Amino acid sequence: MRKPLLLAGVTAAAIAVTAIVSLAGTPARADANSAKASLAKSLAALKIGNASAARSNAMDAVKADSGWGLAHAVLARAYLGLGDGIAAEAELDRAKAAGFDAGRAHQLYAHAWLLQGDPARAIVEAGKAPPKFAGYAVRVGARALAAQGDLPGAQKALATVLAAAPNDSAAWSDLGRVRYDTGDMAGAIQAASKAIALDPANLEALTLRGELVRGQYGLLAALPWFEAALKKDYYYHPALIEYAGTLGDAGRYADMLDATRRALATRPDSAQAFYLQAVLAARSGNYDLARTLTQRTTGKLDGLPGALLLDGMLDYQAASYEQAINKWRELVGRQPMNVTARRLLGAALLRSGDAQGALDVLRPVALRGDADSYTLALVGRAFERTGERNWANQFLDRAAFPAGGSSAPFGVDDDVAVLGGLAKDDPADPVRRVAYLRGLVEAGDTGQALAQAQALARLSPGAPAAHLAVGDTFAALGRYADAASAYRRAADIRFDEPVMLRLIDALDRSGQRAEAANVLALFLSQNPQNIAGQRLAARWQIAGGDFDAAIETLEGLRIRVGNRDATLLSDLAFAYIGADDEDTGLSYAKAAYRIAPLNPAVTDAYGWALYQTGDDKGAAQLLEKAVAIAPQHATLRWHLGQVYADLGRGGEAKAQIGAAMSDPGFADRAAAAAVLKTLG
Incomplete structure (x- = not known):
């Protein structure tokens, strides 16, 4: 669930438009034509979603006539649109002091206090708003309920607004945010899309749509949505923060830094911008700078x-x-x-x-x-x-041992009855429901687990976790094609790393390797910096004989993760050996072996590198060690069999190669059969 602080920009700009006409009708006391002109520009900017321009013009109006209450009120509306509750409250106080009707400001104060992280106070104040501003007040109240964790109450409140005003774009974007927080991604997508269709200038809806697209399709697909919001307001803080974070995850660090600087230009005390800059500093190894930047968040995060x-x-x-x-x-x-x-x-x-x-x-x-x-x-x-x-x-x-399992989220060691009791205590808690399902699987009651998982998916069809639970249960049953179908439904809603890994594993195990490769390629096209995806791609590149591509992928990973990852180094050894650079391959294999001498995959890589450089006896010793550690691993036996064959140990070679071929998943069957044929 997103925390109250991050709700600061959730629906500010869209709400900002709602009461403009009413505010404009307040008797004005402007003494100068310049103040009137500036205020008119501010109101026009708010209507098109440009809260930054609205703030600038409203400030000009206040400077021209500091005693004009309406100018201060409109400036407060602009600050609300920018998510700055402290500045908004200050301007509302000035507006009242200058004669602005306090009865027309309850919903505005409520909004300001919500942005300051005081949802309880916001709810009370929103309840004082007159009927004329009921829609705005209820939306603020709904967001306050969400900030307190009462997501069902927030949805119910917004439903009343939409029942009375089905074309209220701000209410739809609020509903999208609440659904997002409940895990109903499909419902959030529908609500955000509706909000944008009703009002293309709803910057909060555009930003939310970007967040949803980021999860649904990937990092690069999300960027145009944030850019669309920023085209309407170049300094719109919520979009800048999401944009910067997405750019950083995509590896575009210079652009990320630029976006954070723009965020600080509009809000010099932006804790989110300082945090993102601290992340960037930590990634580059500048920990002192990272600490300095985190201190500048002043505890707000x-x-x-x-x-x-x-x-x-x-x-x-x-x-x-x-x-x-x-x-x-x-x-x-x-x-x-x-x-x-x-x-x-x-x-x-x-x-x-x-x-x-x-x-x-x-x-x-x-x-x-x-x-x-x-x-x-x-x-x-x-x-x-x-x-x-x-x-x-x-x-x-x-x-x-090389990891051999699938990417299920967690194992469980609690009693099924305990897990079932916890799930019954809070049936709306998906974590407890999923834990109970896994407990049933561990206990061998897969039939009940599947029925429970499918019921959960029917109850929450827009929640990716529900479809993952179904897929995980099918996978536990060995029904990988069915698991892949369930994972696809999850991926249609949220295509993140856990979903990607499960879907690829299920497709591969069900004999759909080409489709699995397509899924991986699609994921990496949108998430080019994802380490798990790049590791998997490199291994498939090696398996497919595309060694140069594998080297490029793996060397890029090594730059990012360092030289202490034994598995990565052993993969590099195989890639360089495959590319006929045995010396480099051997150096990587030695380095990996120094780090993890008991890892059979690493030991195998070192032995194979020695074999490729002509040291058959040294290779045999290492490969024998690898097979002793992991005798069930077919590839290790296949490698040892080839070394035995070259050493003239035909009987032992046949035994090792035969053991490898007895594994249904062994991929080099044709080559192994050819070697066996030469051995007679």
Whole structure:
């Protein structure tokens, strides 16, 4: 759920237009024609959604006649349109002091207080608005309810507005935002599109549509929507913030910096702009600058997930481990399914000496079928420190194996009855419902799990998580084609990394490799900086013999993630060897092996590199080690079989190659059969 602070720009510009005519009708006391002309320009700018120009012209009107209450009121409306509740309240106070009718300002004050993060006060004040401004007041009240977490109440309030005024663009964009916060992405898309159709100058709707498109189609597809809003108001702060963040995720850092500077030009104390600049500084390794910039947010973003993650990383980098732990613990509490946050918190707890705390945090991630080696190694080390050697060995052994599971969100280790009770206590909580479904799957009750998942999808057809639950259950049943269909429905609503990974895995496992490749290409076309997508693309490039492309992809990744990723280095070894650069391949393989000598994939890469450079005996030793660690891995046996064949150990070669071919998923079947034929 988006936090109240980020609601600051949710519907400000669209609301700003609503009461303009009424305000304009207030008796004016302007003494100068210039003040009247400036105010007319301000009102015109508000009508076309340009709150920045409206503010500038209203300020000119106030300067020309500082005693004109209406000018101060219109300036307040412009500030509301820009999401600046503090400045708006100050202008409303000046308007009242200059004679503006206080009875006409209740909804304006309510809006200002909402933007300042005081939804309770906003609700009370909105209730005082006269019937003439009821629509505006109810919308502010609905947004305040949403800020308090009462999303059903907010939707109900907005439904009353739309029942009376079905063509109210601002109400539709408010409804879109509330639906977005409830996870109803399809409903949010419908509402935002309706708002734009009714009023193309609704900048809040354009910005919301950009956010939705970013999730639905990708980063690059979202940029034109933010740009459309900024064409109408070059300094519209909410769009600038979303635009800057999207540019940064797409790797366009110079453009990101420019957008944050524009945001600071219109709002010099913009905490969001300083935060984004801090993220940019941290990404470039300038941690001192990042800390300075986070301090300039003056605590306004404290508690928000992104800020907690960044602040914790800066604390950890500065060896302030307890501070990092406190921030990441709060983040995990807010986002219990955030794998990155759990991994970071677990590592920090282990480093601080709290091995049991690390186990508690990391257990849901380590129970995943595709748990990464780093997390598994952390769990293994934590068990070592608690004296549980058997458990430690199990997880350390898993850490050395190539991941073989699918990308399900979490494993579970709670009793199904407990999970079911939690879900019944709060049936509207999708996290509890999904946890219960996974508990049913783990307990082997897949039939009940599937029925529950499908019921959840029928109840919330616009929520991607519901369709993911159906797909995950089908995947647990081995029905990958059905899983792919469910994941497609989720992807039609929100095409992010978890959905992409699941969909590709299900398509690949159901024999639809070409379609899986198309999905990956589409995702990377919109999210070119996504690390998981690039890793997968590189491996497919290697498998397809496109080694030069794989090298380009992997070297780009290495620049970003560094030289301590053993899997990445071993992939580079295979790519360079495939491109006939055995020496470079061998150097990468050695580097990977130094980092992870017990990882069978890394050991295999080193052995294969030695084989390609003519060291058959050294290759045999390493490949034997790899097979001993992961005897079920067909590719490792295939590599060892080829080395044995060249060493003249025909019987052993046949045994290894035969074992590889017994795996239905073994891809090099034709080449293996040809080698077996030469062995007689």
